[in-house]
Amino acid sequence: MRVNFTVNGRPQEADDVWEGESLLYVLRERMGLPGSKNACEQGECGSCTVRLDGVPVCSCLVAAGQVEGREVVTVEGLAEFAKERSEHAGCASGACGTSLDAAKKWEAKPGQDSQTGEGVELSPIQQAFIDAGAVQCGFCTPGLLVAADEMLERNPSPTDADIREALSGNLCRCTGYEKILDAVRLAAARQERQGEAV
């Protein structure tokens, strides 16, 4: 079957999709977006978390056919999504991505190194994960970033209990979660400071 949906603001079309394929498989194997991770493929670990019409979901549990006509944001689009959100306040639906016209004019930004990631613009939560040492092997990181970014959108000043509750569906085996908490606190604090500065 053919599935049409929007990924990170750009309309996409997947052909020859087998009916049993998950959204995760289509993203990873058909669209060249392997950022969403395949750690358990049974909805237990959260490493494949994406936003579907704004709602965080385990993409391994979403059948590809279910996303027909809908909007998906993955970790690859998180920086741009966060930027759009901060520039056009209130856009939390996941439908505030790039228009098709804008997408057609898209080109790699100068000063970015696709080999090293140097110069890449990051969302506040992505930068905070790096700065706080919340990334070790990094396999849980994409799902955690999508989930944490969504929580901060809803709850810009979370308590530790709020953070733990929001991220309880995302397993991490390396860090013991302490530095993930640090990262979310850091992103929240920076967001607050930025809010005050405006």
Add this chain to the structure above:
Amino acid sequence: MAQNTRTVPVGTPTDVTQNHVKGGIGESTLRPDGTLKVTGEFAYSSDMWHEDMLWGQILRSTVAHAEIVSIDTSEALTMDGVYAVLTHEDLPAAKNYGMEFQDTPVLAYGKVRHHGEPVALVAADHPETARRAAAKIRIEYRELPVITDEASATAPDAILVHENRDDHHSGHVPHPNIVHRQPIIRGNAAEAAKRADVIVTGEYTFGMQDQAFLGPESGLAVPAEDGGVDLYVATQWLHSDLKQIAPCLGLPEEKVRMTMAGVGGAFGGREDISMQILASILALRTGKPVKMVYNRYESFFGHVHRHPAKLWYEHGATKDGKLTHMKCKIVLDGGAYASSTASVVGNASSLSVGPYVIEDVEIEAIGLYTNNPPCGAMRGFGAVQACFAYEAQMDKLAAKLGMDPVELRQLNAMEQGTIMPTGQVVDSPAPVAELLRRVKARPMPPERQWETAGEGADVRALPGGLSNTTHGESVVRGVGYAVGIKNVGFSEGFDDYSTAKIRMEVINGEAVATVHTAMAEVGQGGVTIHAQIARTELGVQQVTIHPADTQVGSAGSTSAGRQTYMTGGAIKNSCEIVREKVLEIGRRKFGSYHPAWANAELLLEGGKVVTDGGEALASIADVLGDQSVEVEEEWRHRPTQAFDLVTGQGDGHVQYAFAAHRAVVEVDTELGLVKVIELACAQDVGKAVNPLSVVGQIQGGTTQGLGVAVMEEIIVDPKTAKVRNPSFTDYLIPTILDTPTIPVDYLELADPNAPYGVRGIGEAPTLSSTPAVLAAIRAATGLELNKTPVRPEALTGTL
């Protein structure tokens, strides 16, 4: 493909006043792969993709022990999209592989020895097609009785798991179903026991733990024009893989070119081969690239686990608390294939005394062959099981003596100069008593944290959490302590070395260094540290980390807490040689301009050649010009000795690491639910090369120990030897809700034998975390609790 090459951010350009580069050792430098990992662009082994690639799928045994009567692949072969269906008859060369024993079949022939053993192999154009084809392969088994424990393994009529053993331990073991036996006898325990005023004994059971790394076993094999194969995989040790893969493919090692793909965690579970040989065979057979990715169910069968263990201990003490003697027997279940069981036995035996001074000991550790899942390396490697038992014994002894459990430990704590039961002198700092003092001195987390001002209880702070099972009724607090000892590096006479290739050259007017090693970056942050060492040693800001591959010599395994010591040491050593060569070029070029070139001690700092007095002589860029300097050298730690097979004597270990924990738990005694409130750790790290990473390692290791304490266990049916919970639904690992605050206090007492004084850090925190939590639960409930994990039924008496 694997984009592991990263250039470290360029700092401010060098000028005459700047003497130090940023991001040298001792600084919390950020990961060079951080950006790629947060944008989703970092290429893990399961992200590999190739035009026209096929998908490989393994068919695994549904029974634990059986003769294979027949295999029928005909129906699978007729399916559209299927390119190959292979069994042991199609294997191109050696049929067995293994790290220490070549006892593991590439594909089962004759019999299967454990549940989930690979029997057949499919390549197809879609993973679902491959799975369906595999399901159509018909295998007829004739089931055999299963061997599941010491009694069934050593019974007089026991079936041999492996007939005709011919390995380096088969000659001395008391039974062919025993992989290895390591006794240690020192002093006279029977005689010393007569001096004891108090004796405590205990029998302890440690459950089978899974590494549960999140990135599944996976990779891509690409057939090459020269008849060889290019392999992109996630592993802990490229060169060990290579040595096992090449003979099974019938290829010389140089035709098997391995590149490290991104590794999604390891913790010991990637030290053995998983899909490497199978994907290569399919690629060579079909002439097409083959990708294999295990799902989580298969991953539980796809790697070795932590050895479950039974431990019997006896400790004696005088009435003032001095330990008189210790006797123990440790039985480790190695499962169907040896993996690293023999080394785990050596560790369990030699570290069974714990970080205590006991002169009279009688120790025996054995590792079994059974039909249970194969067990091998996991963080802590034999020391974890022993620590769980000896720390329970310390608490039991303290209770019987009426002593404070921390004081008892401190009274008997080993220190620098202590002689181990193996006769080895602990010749660098061993601050055991101090680590305990530090965790004990910490302020206690406040009581009744669930009480919120004016409102009801915040159930998130209570055992049971959002299940809303209590508002504080029947919730009891307990506090427990533990301390452990772990060896660092490969022991028992193993020739443990690492190799580093360092290149220094001028690019765009700036001196830059390239570090090329085969070190497996599994998340621990080795790549960060490698650049830090090169900056410190060579005084350059810009360091490129070359992708890890087999085009450079072995780095050894990323395990045993050894990489910062070993590959860090190799990089330091190669950098020192590079530095001498750079200075030699400088002397030839500029020596006549300044007497310091000949007379002074010269260093490379801030992009310059400087004297030890701080005078800049020339920029490194000017010294090198268009020349480059390249050095590839092996580096070794001091040699170790094998343990005597009768007495266990020998200087078997390179270095020891110590950590202590204090656990604070709250238990709902009616429902048997446990909430760990705080798990504080103090550890000696020798030298914190990257403090941010050090703390991250300690917190991660602590959490894996917490998991074993209260939830993690692979459950194997004792009647069938089948795994009953191979999923994250049924095998639980700690979530962010289960994991408490983990305050970390680290000491930096340099080991004079190690580069920069470093001490391996990754494993020690996994040891003491588990017994500290158990001790705290015992303190809260008054129950004996001799088994991990502690499940609710063990606390409510409904077991």
